[in-house]
Amino acid sequence: MNAATLNVLALSGSLRKGSFNTRLIEAAKGLAPKGMTIDIASIRDIPLYDEDVRSQGVPASVKTLAQKIRDADAVLISTPEYNYSIPGVLKNAIDWLSREEKQPFDGKPIAIMGASMGKLGTARSQYHLRQVFVFLNGLVMTRPEVFLGAAHEAFNDDGTLKDDGTQKIVAELLEKLWAWTKRLN
Ligand code: FNR
Numbered sequence: 001m002n003a004a005t006l007n008v009l010a011l012s013g014s015l016r017k018g019s020f021n022t023r024l025i026e027a028a029k030g031l032a033p034k035g036m037t038i039d040i041a042s043i044r045d046i047p048l049y050d051e052d053v054r055s056q057g058v059p060a061s062v063k064t065l066a067q068k069i070r071d072a073d074a075v076l077i078s079t080p081e082y083n084y085s086i087p088g089v090l091k092n093a094i095d096w097l098s099r100e101e102k103q104p105f106d107g108k109p110i111a112i113m114g115a116s117m118g119k120l121g122t123a124r125s126q127y128h129l130r131q132v133f134v135f136l137n138g139l140v141m142t143r144p145e146v147f148l149g150a151a152h153e154a155f156n157d158d159g160t161l162k163d164d165g166t167q168k169i170v171a172e173l174l175e176k177l178w179a180w181t182k183r184l185n
């Protein structure tokens with residue numbers, strides 16, 4: 001990390017092509033402060049956690065993702081909410097990563113946001129995700145909180161966010177993530 005750049009690795013907790021959470025990350029790229037890069041890493045190739053598989057060798061997809069997280073200055077996660085909690089695919093990826101020797105989230109600055117069609121905008125899922133990072137010592141920024149409700153109405157056709165207030169809070173999340181990362185370094 002140098003003063004002029006911040007490399008952020010983003011994870012979407014949804015695999016589907018039209019994911020509002022992936023779209024929210026894409027929209028965030030356009031709102032990032034100068035010098036910040038946001039690269040999305042997919043969790044699609046992470047297999048279901050199985051200790052028997054792990055004991056025969058950690059899958060390459062897990063090792064690659066762990067290294068990308070280690071190499072990043074900060075992590076940005078956009079999570080859906082499934083049954084009031086973290087989607088299984090995201091939790092599964094975190095579970096694999098958590099067993100890596102140099103645990104990639106340890107001491108890592110993290111910002112969380114999320115999008116859902118409901119009113120609460122993934123609030124319950126985000127609080128569960130925060131709890132997971134307590135154990136992993138992932139340093140999740142407390143504020144601002146970005147809960148994008150009615151996500152099916154939130155985006156323009158070009159992927160930008162319709163609402164000024166939403167754009168502002170996402171931009172603020174990114175600015176504060178940079179300040180948070182500096183502070184922790
Ligand atoms: C959902 N959805 C949902 N929404 C919500 O606000 N609270 C919830 O508890 C749930 N539970 C839930 C469970 C399961 C199994 C599915 C598939 C969906 C709806 C969910 O927010 C919606 O599908 C989002 O669009 C998912 O995020 P992506 O894929 O658009 O990023």
